[in-house]
Amino acid sequence: MGALITWWIWTNWRNANPDVDASKVYILNSAVSSQIVKTIADAEGFKNETTLTGFKWMGNRAEELRAEGNHVILSWEESIGYMPGHTLDKDGVSAAAVFAEIAAFLNAEGKSLQDQLYALYNRYGFHLVRSTYWMVPAPEVTKKLFATLRADLKFPTKIGQAEVASVRDLTIGYDNSKPDNKPVLPLSTSSEMVTFFLKTGSVTTLRASGTEPKIKYYIELITPPGKTQNDLASVISELDQLEADVVATLLRPQQFGLIPRK
Incomplete structure (x- = not known):
């Protein structure tokens, strides 16, 4: 789920902001979450930062980065939840909406969530x-x-x-x-x-x-x-x-x- 949400939010943000310096875009995740964010970040040019476990760390770091003029577009810890957008804590309602959006988009393309996950594995x-x-x-x-x-x-x-x-x-x-x-x-x-x-x-x-x-x-x-x-x-x-x-x-x-x- 983290891989799919990372791909979706980054792809849509990049499409909506093609001229913004990607090195000022961040996705955060915790020290016990998947390294796939770092792999995608290294390939695509945005930044990934790791925090200690728990959303207090991710929320505080997101606020610091934004105060410095950066864009934090997603934070997550796979065993706890997701923090899309400007929320400074896990937000299950927003995360569910984002995931439903992913599923609807892929369905319109004739693909499943599994198809897209394997496409990400093939690429990264x-x-x-x-x-x-x-x-x-x-x-x-x-x-x-x-x-x-x-x-x-x-x-x-x-x-x-x-x-x-x-x-x-x-x-x-x-x-x-x-x-x-x-x-x-x-x-x-x-x-x-x-x-x-x-x-x-x-x-x-x-x-x-x-x-x-x-x-x-x-x-x-x-x-x-x-x-x-x-x-x-x-x-x-x-x-x-x-x-x-x-x-x-x-x-x-x-x-x-x-x-x-x-």
Whole structure:
């Protein structure tokens, strides 16, 4: 849904404003949302910014950017909702209206939502997201697991066969993709959150729940452009393997006594 709304709002904004500098146009999404916004932004010339999870971060950042003379045309977090237009909080009514508009347009073109989604995957690469969680037997286990991951800042350099390009740890304020190893995003010291960016382009984030004894993970498998619906089965197989590698390398459920989701 996020991919389709991003495509629709950007395409219509660009058509209505062909002479406006695209580098002053922003679509925001959260740190646990799909990277497809960044992929589309990089290809089309507009800006994508990532915020911490929650609409207070996206709303505040949207207001700041607009005050600087920029155009924020959409913000979203896929597990919570969408913030189209000038709203500074999630707006389900507006999002539903936008999605209905997309469906009506595609229907008039003789296409389905699925057809358009595969067209986007063909143009920008598959972006398949999978998220779930493992239960933690005790709070100290969560602390121990994340402390083990970041011990002496020697994070895992491979997840399965995929090499890690960079790591962002918002709990301690570390991002080795930046010259000073400092993340652009604010620290989140009250909760554990570590993201691994792979050289393949794929991304995985581990995040401790703030309200329940859970460690959540968010995995996004990203492929090169050019693939079609016929490639879906093989892409899902790649995602299955990446998920297994994330669990074995980062979570290590047997070592830490984690309990699988029922």
